[in-house]
Amino acid sequence: MKQYNLGIEATLEIIGGKWKALIICLLMSGVKRTSELQRHIDGISQKVLIQQLRELEKDGLVRRYVFQQMPPKVEYSLTEYGVTANKIVEVMCSWGKENIKMRQQQGEDIVLLEGTVTGEF
Amino acid sequence: MKQYNLGIEATLEIIGGKWKALIICLLMSGVKRTSELQRHIDGISQKVLIQQLRELEKDGLVRRYVFQQMPPKVEYSLTEYGVTANKIVEVMCSWGKENIKMRQQQGEDIVLLEGTVTGEF
DNA sequence: TAAGGTAGTTACTTTAAAGTGCGTACTAGA
DNA sequence: TCTAGTACGCACTTTAAAGTAACTACCTTA
Numbered sequence: 001m002k003q004y005n006l007g008i009e010a011t012l013e014i015i016g017g018k019w020k021a022l023i024i025c026l027l028m029s030g031v032k033r034t035s036e037l038q039r040h041i042d043g044i045s046q047k048v049l050i051q052q053l054r055e056l057e058k059d060g061l062v063r064r065y066v067f068q069q070m071p072p073k074v075e076y077s078l079t080e081y082g083v084t085a086n087k088i089v090e091v092m093c094s095w096g097k098e099n100i101k102m103r104q105q106q107g108e109d110i111v112l113l114e115g116t117v118t119g120e121f
Numbered sequence: 122m123k124q125y126n127l128g129i130e131a132t133l134e135i136i137g138g139k140w141k142a143l144i145i146c147l148l149m150s151g152v153k154r155t156s157e158l159q160r161h162i163d164g165i166s167q168k169v170l171i172q173q174l175r176e177l178e179k180d181g182l183v184r185r186y187v188f189q190q191m192p193p194k195v196e197y198s199l200t201e202y203g204v205t206a207n208k209i210v211e212v213m214c215s216w217g218k219e220n221i222k223m224r225q226q227q228g229e230d231i232v233l234l235e236g237t238v239t240g241e242f
Numbered sequence: 243t244a245a246g247g248t249a250g251t252t253a254c255t256t257t258a259a260a261g262t263g264c265g266t267a268c269t270a271g272a
Numbered sequence: 273t274c275t276a277g278t279a280c281g282c283a284c285t286t287t288a289a290a291g292t293a294a295c296t297a298c299c300t301t302a
Contacts, residue, residue: 001230001231001232002229002231003232003234004217004221004231004232004233004234005233005234006143006146006214006217007213007214007215007216007217007218007219007220008142008146008210008213008214008217009143009217010217010218010221010233011213011216011217011220012139012142012217014220017259017260018133018259021129021133022126022127022129025127025129033278034279034280035278035279042126044260045260045261045262046279046280047260047261047262047280047281047282048259048260048261050280050281051260066279070267070268070269071269071270071278071279072267072268072278072279072280073278073279074278074279074280085216087212087216088209088213088216089129091208091209091212092128092129092132092209093127093128093129093132094128095128095132095205095206096125096128096130096131096132097128097131099128099131099132100125100128108123109122110122110124110125111122111124111125112126112127112128113124113125113126138289138290139289140290154248155250156247156249164291165290166290166291166292167250168250168252168290168292169289169290169291171249171250171251172290187249190299191298191299192247192248192249192297192298192299192300193249193250193297193298194248194249195248195249195250
């Protein structure tokens with residue numbers, strides 16, 4: 001029997017980690033192919049991208065559609081449930097943006113490269 | 122120069138990881154001593170707890186108040202900024218609760234031990 | 243006087259997550 | 273014909289986060 005003390009533990013298991021929130025963020029702007037996702041996510045390896053996508057699929061947030069053709073073509077999109085998870089991603093994005101602004105005002109040498117990935121968050 | 126592509130990256134740096142969201146969650150219910158926090162957080166070691174608290178303090182979410190006495194007494198509380206971060210923790214908690222409910226209905230053998238930690242989330 | 247509680251620090255080890263590099267089977271284009 | 277792109281799988285290595293254990297210095301209570 002698996003036990004949780006707080007709801008947040010389940011959330012972190014599902015969308016925690018280094019990449020999943022970003023992937024959800026990107027898929028919010030529409031269906032994407034594997035290579036497209038990889039080009040947009042700076043620094044992710046193909047192995048890890050696919051691994052994360054499979055986990056998101058297993059957890060019901062992402063749908064995987066395989067075209068039976070050569071060369072291979074696979075498309076990923078958010079399920080309805082995935083869209084509910086995006087609510088979390090949104091708050092995290094906007095809080096993060098405010099955090100960055102604040103730190104800039106305090107003189108820290110940081111930037112948010114807006115528009116480069118989703119153009120939104 | 123530190124660069125971010127998405128706001129969420131900053132958020133994850135600050136409240137990501139295994140324990141920080143839980144600590145914020147607990148501190149929402151009021152000022153706590155170190156040992157009190159450790160008793161409430163199942164499985165955290167003293168080293169990691171203190172380390173996480175110091176990082177949260179450095180990031181301006183947590184206030185540390187040291188009583189000049191023997192034996193030592195230290196109290197931790199959320200700053201105003203820490204309270205804004207709690208908004209995120211709240212959505213993550215409620216989404217997680219829903220997720221757990223859903224999985225229970227699907228027959229998974231899991232429980233959310235409510236009331237054991239904060240009695241709230 | 244010996245144990246237990248307080249809030250740490252330090253050094254070392256373990257583990258999970260992520261990264262790297264290779265191979266596959268096929269196609270389109272130069 | 274050679275190269276590049278597509279979406280993987282597999283084996284191995286690296287790294288960051290977390291865990292473990294021991295030590296400090298003082299007080300209270302049994």
